[in-house]
Amino acid sequence: MGEYAFDADTRVTASGPSGEFAAELTGRWDGTAGAVNGGYMLAVCVRALGLVLPFPDPIVISGFFLRPGTAGPATVRTSLVRSGRTTAFGEAALEAGGKDVVRATAAFAALAADGLVFTEGAPPDLPAPEDCAGVPVGSFGRATIAERIEFRSAALPGWFRGSPTGRPSSEFWMRFADGRDADLWSLPLLVDSTAPSVLELGAGSTTIQLTVHLRARPAPGWLACRALTRFVSGGYHEEDFEVWDSAGTLVAQSRQLAMVQPLRG
Amino acid sequence: MGEYAFDADTRVTASGPSGEFAAELTGRWDGTAGAVNGGYMLAVCVRALGLVLPFPDPIVISGFFLRPGTAGPATVRTSLVRSGRTTAFGEAALEAGGKDVVRATAAFAALAADGLVFTEGAPPDLPAPEDCAGVPVGSFGRATIAERIEFRSAALPGWFRGSPTGRPSSEFWMRFADGRDADLWSLPLLVDSTAPSVLELGAGSTTIQLTVHLRARPAPGWLACRALTRFVSGGYHEEDFEVWDSAGTLVAQSRQLAMVQPLRG
Numbered sequence: 001m002g003e004y005a006f007d008a009d010t011r012v013t014a015s016g017p018s019g020e021f022a023a024e025l026t027g028r029w030d031g032t033a034g035a036v037n038g039g040y041m042l043a044v045c046v047r048a049l050g051l052v053l054p055f056p057d058p059i060v061i062s063g064f065f066l067r068p069g070t071a072g073p074a075t076v077r078t079s080l081v082r083s084g085r086t087t088a089f090g091e092a093a094l095e096a097g098g099k100d101v102v103r104a105t106a107a108f109a110a111l112a113a114d115g116l117v118f119t120e121g122a123p124p125d126l127p128a129p130e131d132c133a134g135v136p137v138g139s140f141g142r143a144t145i146a147e148r149i150e151f152r153s154a155a156l157p158g159w160f161r162g163s164p165t166g167r168p169s170s171e172f173w174m175r176f177a178d179g180r181d182a183d184l185w186s187l188p189l190l191v192d193s194t195a196p197s198v199l200e201l202g203a204g205s206t207t208i209q210l211t212v213h214l215r216a217r218p219a220p221g222w223l224a225c226r227a228l229t230r231f232v233s234g235g236y237h238e239e240d241f242e243v244w245d246s247a248g249t250l251v252a253q254s255r256q257l258a259m260v261q262p263l264r265g
Numbered sequence: 266m267g268e269y270a271f272d273a274d275t276r277v278t279a280s281g282p283s284g285e286f287a288a289e290l291t292g293r294w295d296g297t298a299g300a301v302n303g304g305y306m307l308a309v310c311v312r313a314l315g316l317v318l319p320f321p322d323p324i325v326i327s328g329f330f331l332r333p334g335t336a337g338p339a340t341v342r343t344s345l346v347r348s349g350r351t352t353a354f355g356e357a358a359l360e361a362g363g364k365d366v367v368r369a370t371a372a373f374a375a376l377a378a379d380g381l382v383f384t385e386g387a388p389p390d391l392p393a394p395e396d397c398a399g400v401p402v403g404s405f406g407r408a409t410i411a412e413r414i415e416f417r418s419a420a421l422p423g424w425f426r427g428s429p430t431g432r433p434s435s436e437f438w439m440r441f442a443d444g445r446d447a448d449l450w451s452l453p454l455l456v457d458s459t460a461p462s463v464l465e466l467g468a469g470s471t472t473i474q475l476t477v478h479l480r481a482r483p484a485p486g487w488l489a490c491r492a493l494t495r496f497v498s499g500g501y502h503e504e505d506f507e508v509w510d511s512a513g514t515l516v517a518q519s520r521q522l523a524m525v526q527p528l529r530g
Contacts, residue, residue, distance in 0.1 A: 067349065082332070111501075115525060230384070232383035232384075234380070255476065
């Protein structure tokens, strides 16, 4: 059995000065605009930071996307900013094609197994995955990411049927197509893997910044997801994303700020 | 008439090498735990970045809080990471008391006056400010920030009355006590100025990371605010914050990840 695509494509190898890693961005996670997916690049940064920060779990990651990424050799320069009693902080700069592409900052800690629990809200109320249709939520234009990640939903998105619904929200199942289970390391990719909700408003989108909170280690199996844009104004929109695991636990919550783009025909 | 407290206390002066600024953190914005407020320190970083980045409006800021800040002389080291056609990115490191306290990254652009607008949700439905009671939402322990920012709400918070409600959410009016109107520069402070919602669960909180989206320049007058925690687990919680201006426009949306803390008596 070969290595899973996500693990192969986010591999980093120590190179050069301390904290510097070599990576290879592949064209296998391209998003709706045909560019290397931002969440994929963020996952590469987090994997490198995991080798530098002295705590086991990434708990929050912020990534700024300076320009579109390009497939090919890449370099991740990391630094340990502070290591405290409970939390460590690190920075990563991803360079691809000779250019600065992503700046990421992350905090690592150890997620507790006990303590106060409060939950408002619930996982999306979806038909079982086997009763859903495979939905090309991630496929638009030449999005190769749709070959790596499987989406299932009760109905095809309006934008995909050529009739945007005017409601920029969706609920669906998600998993890696090759059977790899999700973990904390892959969630930064997964929260950014779907087509933008604003397609339902007839608009496209370019991510400027993405913050991912990792709240629990996901149980194996399908992930139930909810994507939602509530505010479009001034040329920008936010997009919120929730990931719930097969045990009904919220495992990730993300929000991005993105620039509204005209759709290319 | 003197300078407004916010402007005086976030002043930065070029010092030393290019991109380095001197600041003076005051003890006038201390939060519920008696430490310098994180949003205040983030506002100092944003003000310094505004002198370095070639676009007028901060649109998204991410701050990581490495350790509690201390009042006194501080240094902000900024760098312009990239300046593109529509967006510029910069980093800031705030040092106070000889220690690294905050790492911030921001994107600046020009908020558009026109374009696609979509709004789901509405401002909090509050009685008029003159029909509300002054609420010490920000006052707990020795929080001096409650002297700088005025809060008004229909009812006193449960935690303040000694009976936490079990519902970590609130809606209230907010403005600077000295009459300064809010602008994009002060919103990073304002979104972090209230007591944490988890006080209604009988818990305290320490912010690890805060992301602020600035969506529109606020109209003068009272700000209608909504604070909400939906998930507490694994030792952490998120807190979402919305700020709506007097014209009914969403002007800021923020989310933080914070560590749950036992309350000190």
